[in-house]
Amino acid sequence: MQRTETLVKEMITYYSGDPKRIQHFIKVHSFAKTIGLLEKLDKHTLYTLETAALVHDIGIKLCEQKHGDCSGKLQELEGPAAARELLEDLGYDEEVMDRVCFxxxxxxxxxxxxxxxxxxxxxxxxxxxxxxxxxxxxAIEHAFQKIFKTPSGRFLCKQMFEL
Known part of the structure; x- marks a missing residue:
């Protein structure tokens, strides 16, 4: 398994000069890891989740360059190849890369x-x-009802937004 901090450093380099994107993936990673730990994910699933959280928006940069737009669907289209390239360069195993790209x-x-x-x-x-x-x-209340399913995610949403 590759070290998560190496991927963090590579993603910071990837988004150099874009503190908004860097802050975003760091925060998503932190919440994903917290929820994963609270939900008692096994070590491998947690590792895969953390990896995915760090690279989940990797397609934004390419979308902006290629399409002048970074909508969610375009991110889903462009992101997997960029994620795979980075993870391959860092020596991630195939099973982890496949799930992260998914x-x-x-x-x-x-x-x-x-x-x-x-x-x-x-x-x-x-x-x-x-x-x-x-x-x-x-809109937060609607998302809470429709999106949040894990007890830990629901707890965090309730506490953060005083639902």
Missing amino acids: LVAHHHTYDKVDNMDYQILIEADFLVNMYEEKTDKK
Whole structure:
């Protein structure tokens, strides 16, 4: 297994000069790891989740360059190849890369969740996005009801946004 801090450093380099994106993936990683630990994920699933959380938005840069837009669906389209390239360069094993690329390719698709790592990544991204985008209370309550399924994610959402 590769060391997570090496990937953090590589992602900071990847988004050099873009503190907003760096702050975002660091926060998503922190929430994903916290939820994963609270939900008692096994070590391998937690490692895969942390990796995915760090690279989940890697496609944004390419989307902006290629399409002038970084919508969620474009991120899902462009992100997996960029994630795989970086993870291959760092020596990640194939099984981890495959799952991470799947998660990157689906992190804006909320109706096909197939495992806890996927659910937790979505919840962590929502927690950060709702704060960063100053989402109104009604939309947060709607997300709480429709998106948040893990007890730990629901707890964090309730506490953060006083639901």
